[in-house]
Amino acid sequence: MFRSKRKSQYTIRDVPQATDHRLRETAALEDISLNQATLRAIQRGLGTGEQPLKYRSVRDLLPSATAVDTSGWATVLSEMDSVNPEEWK
Numbered sequence: 001m002f003r004s005k006r007k008s009q010y011t012i013r014d015v016p017q018a019t020d021h022r023l024r025e026t027a028a029l030e031d032i033s034l035n036q037a038t039l040r041a042i043q044r045g046l047g048t049g050e051q052p053l054k055y056r057s058v059r060d061l062l063p064s065a066t067a068v069d070t071s072g073w074a075t076v077l078s079e080m081d082s083v084n085p086e087e088w089k
Contacts, residue, residue, distance in 0.1 A: 012038075 027037035043049030
């Protein structure tokens with residue numbers, strides 16, 4: 001693994017407009033420089049910041065696979081696949 005004691009400098013090109021907008025918005029809201037906002041975003045994304053991004057799953061909130069009524073889902077899905085000719089007049 002590469003480790004350097006000195007700070008590195010980067011030039012980032014072709015930043016998507018939505019990313020640029022979000023970074024500038026964050027910098028303005030937090031009253032920090034665009035550079036600081038960008039560094040924080042990179043650190044969060046890489047999990048190297050003070051507060052790394054935590055991914056959460058909702059899987060624990062779902063009922064177990066054995067508790068799911070698959071016949072009910074099959075009925076709903078089959079109703080969605082049917083076409084009512086009266087609605088297409």
